[in-house]
Amino acid sequence: MTDVLVIAGLALRESLRRRVFVVVVALTLAFGALYTWGASELFSDVSGFGIGRLGLDPRTLAGATLLGLAMFGTLFLGAVLAIFLTLSAVRGDAETGLLQPLIVRPLSRSHYLAGRLLAAAAVALGYVTIVYAAAVLVTGITGHWWPERPVAAGLRLMLAVVVVAALSLLGSIFLSATANGIGVLMIFGAGLLAGLLGSIGDALGSGTIQTIANTASWLLPFEALYRDALRLLVQDVPGVTGAIIQLGPLGGSHDAGPLLLPWIAAYLVLTAVAGAFTFGRRDL
Amino acid sequence: MTLALEVSGLAKRYGATHALRGVDLAVAEGELVGLLGPNGAGKSTLVKAACGLVRPSAGSVRVCGAPAGSPAARRTLGYLAELFRFPGWASAEELLRLHQRLAGSTGGVDERGELLRLVGLADASQRRVETMSKGMQQRLGIAQALVGNPRLLLLDEPTSALDPAGRRVVRDLLQELRRRKVAVLLNTHLLSEVERICDRVAIIDHGELLAAGRPDELARPSGVEVDTAGGTHRFDGATRDEVPAIIERLVAAGERIYEVRPVRSTLEDAYLAVVEGHHD
Numbered sequence: 125m126t127d128v129l130v131i132a133g134l135a136l137r138e139s140l141r142r143r144v145f146v147v148v149v150a151l152t153l154a155f156g157a158l159y160t161w162g163a164s165e166l167f168s169d170v171s172g173f174g175i176g177r178l179g180l181d182p183r184t185l186a187g188a189t190l191l192g193l194a195m196f197g198t199l200f201l202g203a204v205l206a207i208f209l210t211l212s213a214v215r216g217d218a219e220t221g222l223l224q225p226l227i228v229r230p231l232s233r234s235h236y237l238a239g240r241l242l243a244a245a246a247v248a249l250g251y252v253t254i255v256y257a258a259a260v261l262v263t264g265i266t267g268h269w270w271p272e273r274p275v276a277a278g279l280r281l282m283l284a285v286v287v288v289a290a291l292s293l294l295g296s297i298f299l300s301a302t303a304n305g306i307g308v309l310m311i312f313g314a315g316l317l318a319g320l321l322g323s324i325g326d327a328l329g330s331g332t333i334q335t336i337a338n339t340a341s342w343l344l345p346f347e348a349l350y351r352d353a354l355r356l357l358v359q360d361v362p363g364v365t366g367a368i369i370q371l372g373p374l375g376g377s378h379d380a381g382p383l384l385l386p387w388i389a390a391y392l393v394l395t396a397v398a399g400a401f402t403f404g405r406r407d408l
Numbered sequence: 409m410t411l412a413l414e415v416s417g418l419a420k421r422y423g424a425t426h427a428l429r430g431v432d433l434a435v436a437e438g439e440l441v442g443l444l445g446p447n448g449a450g451k452s453t454l455v456k457a458a459c460g461l462v463r464p465s466a467g468s469v470r471v472c473g474a475p476a477g478s479p480a481a482r483r484t485l486g487y488l489a490e491l492f493r494f495p496g497w498a499s500a501e502e503l504l505r506l507h508q509r510l511a512g513s514t515g516g517v518d519e520r521g522e523l524l525r526l527v528g529l530a531d532a533s534q535r536r537v538e539t540m541s542k543g544m545q546q547r548l549g550i551a552q553a554l555v556g557n558p559r560l561l562l563l564d565e566p567t568s569a570l571d572p573a574g575r576r577v578v579r580d581l582l583q584e585l586r587r588r589k590v591a592v593l594l595n596t597h598l599l600s601e602v603e604r605i606c607d608r609v610a611i612i613d614h615g616e617l618l619a620a621g622r623p624d625e626l627a628r629p630s631g632v633e634v635d636t637a638g639g640t641h642r643f644d645g646a647t648r649d650e651v652p653a654i655i656e657r658l659v660a661a662g663e664r665i666y667e668v669r670p671v672r673s674t675l676e677d678a679y680l681a682v683v684e685g686h687h688d
Contacts, residue, residue, distance in 0.1 A: 130509045134495075141497035221492040225552060228459045228487045229510035230479040407422075407462040 127231045131239025132246070139209060139247065148205060152255060155197060160262050163190050167267035181365040187269030188358045188369045194259035195357075196316075199281055199350055202252040206289035207308050209244040213237070213293055216301030218408045227408060234400040237293060241396075244289040249282050256281055271357040280353035283388055284346035288312060290395045291346075297403050315340060315347035322351065341380065345391055352380045410473045412437050412560040412591030413458055417467035420453050420615075427453040429615040430467065437559065438589035440582060442602035442609045442623075444679055450615040451595045452490055455562045458593070459487045472559050483512070486553035488546075490564040490595070496538030500529055500548050503537065504555060511556035523551040526584070528577045542569040550578065554585075561585065561592045567601065579605055603627065603675040611682050619682045626678040631671045636663040642671070 139145060170182040214237075217223040227233065256278050264270045271277065291311065295304040322337025324330075341348035358369045359379075413435040420428040428450045435441045445451050456462045457469050460477025474480035494503050504520040513519060524530050527547040537545060546569045553561055567575045575598075582605055585592055596602060602609055603623045610620040619626060632646040632654060641663075643654055648670050655665055673681075 127510060130506070134506060138495060138497065141495075221489055222495070224459075224461060224489045225487070225492060225494070225507070225549075226510065227461065228482055228485070229507065230482045230512065231510055232479070405463065408456070 125235075127229075128235045128239040128242060131226070131231070131236055132243040135209065135240055135243035136247065139243075144205075144208070148201075148251065152201065152251075155201070156255070156258060156262070159190075159194055159197075159259060160266065163262055164266045166190060167269075180368070181361075183267060183269055184358075184361055184365050185369060187263055187267050188271070188361065190267070191259060191263045191271055191357060192354050194263070195256065195277070195281060195350070195353060198252055198255045198259065199284055199346075200312075201255065202248045202281075202285040203288040203312050203346070204309075205251055206244050206248040206285050207292045207305060207312075209247060210240060210289055210292040211296055211305040211308065212301035213240045213296040214403060214406070215296055215299060216304070219300060224408055233403045234396075237396070237399050237403060241289060241293050244293070245286050248285040248289055252282050252285050253278065272360050273356040277353040277356040280349040280356070284349035284353075287346040287349070287388065287391065290392055290399075294395050294399045294402075297399060297406060311344060312346070315344035316350070318344070319347045319351050342387065345384070345388055348380045348384055349388065352384055355379055410437070411435065411470070412439070412472055413593060414470040415454065415458070415467070416469075418454065418457060418464055418469060419466040420450070420457060420462060421465045426615050428457070428464075431612065431615070431617045433610055433617060433620070435560070435591045435593055437591055438586060440586050440592045440594065440605060440607050442606035443593055443595040443612065444597075444599065444602060444609060445612040446683060449613045451612060452564055453615075454612070455487075455564050455593065455595055458560075458562055459485065483556070484558060485560045485562060486555065486558035487562045488549040488553045488564060488566050490568070492549055494537045494545065494548070494552070497536060499534050499536050500524060500540075500551075501533045503548065503552060507552050507555040513556040515556070519555070523554050526554070526581055527551045528574075543571060543574045546570055547574060547577065550581065559590060561590055562595075563592065564595045565597070566594070567596060567598060575601065599674075599676045599679060609675065611679060613683050619678075623675050626682075627673050627675045628678070629670055630673040630677070633669045633671050634658060634665060635667040635669075636665055638663060 166186050167183070170186045214223065227236065260271065260274050288308070292304065292308045295308050298304075299307060318337050318340030321333055322341070325333030325337055341351070358366065360366075361369055411434050413433070415431055415433040418428050418431045419426070431450070431454060433441075433454070443451050443454065453462060457464055458471060458476050460482060463477075469476035471481035472484040474484070498506070501520060504523060507513075508515060508519065520533070521530070524533055527550050529544065529547055529551065532540065532544065537548065540548065546566060550563070550566055553563065567578050570578060579601065582592060582594070586607075594602065594606065606623060608621060609623050609626055611618045629647055631642060631644040632648075632651055634641045634643070634654060636658060641658065643650070646654060651668055651670070655668065658665060
């Protein structure tokens with residue numbers, strides 16, 4: 125296992141020395157400042173509204189929508205980070221000659237992949253944890269609204285980023301860096317669009333659209349995790365407020381069911397086996 | 409005695425392209441073997457197969473008795489690729505430390521210092537790779553390949569970016585390695601280097617081994633030249649033993665002899681004869 129840590133350390137140092145983190149931190153601080161400003165303005169705007177005749181709670185509606193938006197932003201930035209840390213791990217690095225000096229060492233190829241995944245997952249998980257926790261705190265402090273299950277929702281968000289990192293690492297075995305980066309980002313976008321389609325299907329009660337969205341969710345489970353995280357934030361909000369939140373574009377109307385987490389575990393194992401098998405047979 | 413490298417019937421096919429067609433080659437411990445051939449001959453593929461970077465389509469490769477690509481084989485070899493790159497942000501010292509950890513070397517700072525000294529980079533240990541010239545990076549690559557005291561060194565065009573002084577450093581290093589009983593397979597286009605330092609030469613083209621032997625065996629005597637008052641006479645195919653008879657004949661014919669030179673074909677002549685003969 126030592127060689128896994130050596131490769132993970134190498135990938136982490138590469139990110140630090142290349143100042144990837146400096147750019148990420150700067151952009152995230154800008155995102156955080158805008159979010160804090162927006163949240164404080166929105167809660168200030170709705171602070172004068174009471175609970176209406178239909179039972180609509182504007183503070184809960186504003187808080188859930190804002191935090192749903194923050195989760196989307198966090199997932200997107202975390203996914204971009206995970207993709208950029210893995211997109212050239214195999215074929216891209218082999219094409220530039222970075223990989224061969226490492227692989228001829230007594231280092232198994234599956235350990236190399238594990239090290240790269242470990243580094244990407246550690247960075248992306250740390251990032252998602254900090255940004256998501258900050259968003260929950262900002263939403264709670266500025267609007268006095270706290271989600272129902274923030275930890276469970278956050279864990280799903282983290283798992284979603286790990287799934288994206290694993291897919292990007294698998295793609296790097298077959299595709300050059302640019303093609304892999306574009307491909308995984310397009311898959312990521314397609315997955316989120318399928319999720320939105322699912323929300324529309326839920327709102328309209330369309331079985332066909334729901335089937336399409338569900339199929340996409342199982343094939344690209346980061347999307348299912350994101351929608352499940354949204355659900356956990358607001359699933360117990362009662363009445364009209366709950367109905368409106370759940371049917372909105374950042375709502376949590378979709379319940380993936382108890383098989384989601386076992387499927388994620390199986391999905392990650394299958395991805396790892398596919399990666400180890402194909403990389404093990406690849407000429408460099 | 410276990411061979412450092414044993415290649416038997418090695419074939420490699422990429423789709424319809426045959427990169428190697430049943431190559432046999434052996435490198436003994438401490439032997440320095442030059443691998444020659446035109447571009448696309450299959451030299452790099454052979455070296456990569458020995459490293460375990462490519463999987464043979466047929467045949468076998470063993471490194472110090474272990475199947476190529478196995479952890480045991482990789483523990484005994486060092487490799488510098490023709491196309492290589494090291495992380496630009498790393499210093500020479502950091503790069504060698506990384507490879508020490510991957511190779512399981514316990515040499516520590518002493519080994520790193522010794523290797524940098526061997527390749528003439530003792531003063532550049534803290535210098536980042538991205539600030540080094542291509543020639544310095546190539547020498548650093550050789551130092552990297554030597555981490556962990558390999559018994560077999562596979563060098564693919566290790567002097568392509570070096571100036572004459574750098575080539576001399578590498579030449580001296582290879583001779584030092586021979587003294588230390590490290591086997592070297594040197595893939596290069598520089599025939600003069602091979603002729604000067606290699607114990608044996610293997611010439612391959614179109615994936616086939618065309619010739620192998622000592623450089624002086626391949627570069628055979630090809631005749632005698634005699635300078636006389638009447639000009640230079642060339643006796644193609646004549647050997648050193650025939651020189652007295654040639655002189656007697658010329659003197660009898662009234663020629664005045666100024667100089668007699670045995671003519672040897674160079675390794676380049678031998679190489680071109682083998683490769684061009686194969687193309688015909």
